Amino acid sequence: MFRRFLAALLCAACPPLLAQNAIGFGPLDAYGTLQAGGVVASVSGDANRNASARLEWRMQGESSFRAGHPLARVDATHFVGSLFQLAPGRTYEVRVTLADPDGTGATPTRTGTFATRAEAGAFAPLRTLYVAPNGSDANDGTAPARAVKTVQRAADLARAGDLVSIAAGVYRESVRVPVSGTAAQPIVFRGAAGAVLDGADAAIAAGAAWNDAGSGVWSRATGFATAHVVSDQGRLFRYASLAELRTLAAGAPGGFFFDGTTLWLKFADGSRPAQRQIHVARLNEGFNLAGLNHVRVENLEIRHYGADTYGKGVYLRYSSDCSVAGNRIHDIGSAGVWIKGGERNLVEHNEIADTSIANWPWGLTKGGSAENNAVAFTDDVGRGNVIRRNTFHGTFNGIGSCGSAPPPNGFSNETDIYENTFADHADDATETEGYCANVRLWGNRIRDSLMAFAIAPAGTGPVWIVRNVAYDIGNTRSALVDGQSASGIKINSGYSTPVGPTFVYHNTFLTTAPATDAIWLMSPGYSSGMVSRNNIYAGTDRAFVKDNPIALDLDYDALDAGGQTLVWWQGTRYANLAALQAGTAQELHGIEAAPALAAPADGDFTPMQSSALIDRGLALPGINDGYGGAAPDIGAVERNDPVFSDGFD
Structure with a gap:
């Protein structure tokens, strides 16, 4: 089935008149995710790249192997393939067999095993920390009556096995989680219905005054940098100059320009700021998980982040085994979820x-x-x-x-x-x-x-x-x-x-x-x-x-x-x-x-x-x-x- 494909691949990848030599089998790497698996076969020799690699697989305990999709040659020393429709939390065996008209060496077949990850079970916290708008960061957070006021304070108090329970309300903060959980005892941040993490300035959202600059343009000195503005009509376009803002070339619902001190707005329908709900980002990230493991962010509304060009709802920076689940993340400057490195x-x-x-x-x-x-x-x-x-x-x-x-x-x-x-x-x-x-x-x-x-x-x-x-x-x-x-x-x-x-x-x-x-x-x-x-x-x-x-x-x-x-x-x-x-x-x-x-x-x-x-x-x-x-x-x-x-x- 792959004859034309492989012939074209060989023609494109190899210079002419290569000497023939047998393929040799190196290490075999097998890796499982939740519902799929990957196989990487390392090889040597086969200068003319006319070898192939057959894949077979079975769930551990089954009596016979099944045929899988043949591995694909991706470079001089690797064949790579995948398995689909696997069950979470199971162990699988794979068998790869090389074939080469020029010979296969002493070991043409290798076997390997891998396990798919299990689905996360119900979380039974060792301790619950409570966050509520009417709380106090002087509290210890260990009961609703002793709730802390900010998610950040709860994050600072949290340790492996804790559930941070966030009550309904708007929390205008950027949360940096300082410690990791473990596989058995993660740290879970979970919002109740109506719990919102918001990166926009509170005073402007509440209806602060704006100055009329004429021709539908309005201005306000912010006291903070921003690169992201959203109104009740939708996201506003970011212009590079006041002159460009006045043209409103992007159209509805409007645009903004920030000169380093003053924020300028213009709405396509001629609205005044007092007629609109305006969200001006002054924070850049909702959650920042840097170098952490086993932290979960669940069931929150996360919105309006983007103090600079790279605003993020949840930032996983070289963090592993973390999850972002069941959230509503919207109107974020650059990325709802940003994964930099991490596994x-x-x-x-x-x-x-x-x-x-x-x-x-x-x-x-x-x-x-x-x-x-x-x-x-x-x-x-x-x-x-x-x-x-x-x-x-x-x-x-x-x-x-x-x-x-x-x-x-x-x-x-x-x-x-x-x-x-x-x-x-x-x-x-x-x-x-x-x-x-x-x-x-x-x-x-x-x-x-x-x-x-x-x-x-x-x-x-x-x-x-x-x-x-x-x-x-x-x-x-x-x-x-x-x-x-x-x-x-x-x-x-x-x-x-x-x-x-x-x-x-x-x-x-x-x-x-x-x-x-x-x-x-x-x-x-x-x-x-x-x-x-x-x-x-x-x-x-x-x-x-x-x-x-x-x-x-x-x-x-x-x-x-x-x-x-x-x-x-x-x-x-x-x-x-x-x-x-x-x-x-x-x-x-x-x-x-x-x-x-x-x-x-x-x-x-x-x-x-x-x-x-x-x-x-x-x-x-x-x-x-x-x-x-x-x-x-x-x-x-x-x-x-x-x-x-x-x-x-």
Whole structure:
């Protein structure tokens, strides 16, 4: 199945006339997250890179191994692969077997074991510390009647095993947690309904006076620096000068300019500040967890942080085994959750949102202060971070899921992003760019964003894009008004770093936005290759456009186009599938058909009984095991099998 892909990879990666030599097996590394696993096989020799690596796996205690997806060659000395649909808190065994026409040495097979992480159980605190607006920081916090007044005071008192219980109210503070918990006794910060951590200035939010500067502009000396302002109408655009603010080029709801001393505001509808609720950030981070372990932040509303350009709701700075769960994080300057380094952190069941950005002109937002993220990874991201079951909407990008350097421990990142919902992103819903090795994106739902999956460039690889739905890509101001190109997958970059192996399996790329391609692989770019199986590519213009020189291996996909061209392939127009097959030898088992899904606009992407997608896919070991019917269905949703009824369980 990978013949064309591997041939292109070898051709692109190796100089001609290399001497043949046998492959040798080095260490085998296996790593478990919550519901997935990664395998890294180190090798030597094989100068002509014609070897392969077969993966098998089983849960400990099972009698026989099952076939997994073959490992992918990512560089001269590493094969890397992944396992999906694993159970938390279990031990698994893997077996990797090398094959090389030039020989495999004395040990062609190695085995290894790994354990998936267990789900966190119910937390039984050793002690509860209480925080309430009517408390006093002179109290010890050990009873509601002795509640402290600030979350920071509770953080200073907290030790492993403590629950910090935060009563309803607005807490205008930035919390720096000084000590770690343990695996058995974490430190948990948990908000009651109505508990809010707010980075905005209290006096301005309460209705402080402003000076009329004329022409709809208002001013106030703040006494503190700020880079972020939000009103009850939404986020205000940050302008670089007073002259630019007066033009209000970004439009509604308005904008601001801060000159180092004075804050200037202007509203698009001519409002006076007294008519608006105004939140001016004077703090930069809601929670700052630096170098900590086993700290949880739960069930809080976190908002209005951004005293400088890098405002964050929760900042995990080289912290590990921490979790951010069940929070509503919104209107943050730069990132709702920022993960810099660190391992095994969990971000789940949060709503992370912003306002206004999706309606601002691309030329003003791209590269500016509004180019924010719901979740951002930076620097040497560690292994095993999981982002799952969140709702992200309205931020410029959804998730920036890779750092800039390899993890401190191990070769691969083992980052999992799954079962999240994305909407209304002016640019990329997922931005898997940087050092990305074994980054897995599965079961996500994306709609109304410019790009669904950006891997430009995702170095090292592999990147796995499996059973996701990307609906109405290009239904954005950035595409429809500002003329930016939309695509379900973006592979283009001016950098010389190649995109590593990319596997695109069982996704639904379907848009109703006018004159929009389902996939446009734009130039320029460098890549080792992309394999596509069992996907729906349905656009209102073309199904697939290839301008990028990436090596592609496409087959068993369903293509549908609304224009005169089905596929555009590096200067050649193919009007239908037969022409594409004859001209490129791609999609030899693909189909050209409208998807016929139940109710895409309402979120139901199940193939109807009459759909041509049913039983037309390819069985992929380790990817779609357990499908119903004679063969897998094409697309993200399997009609007759509950395991695949809505992504992965």
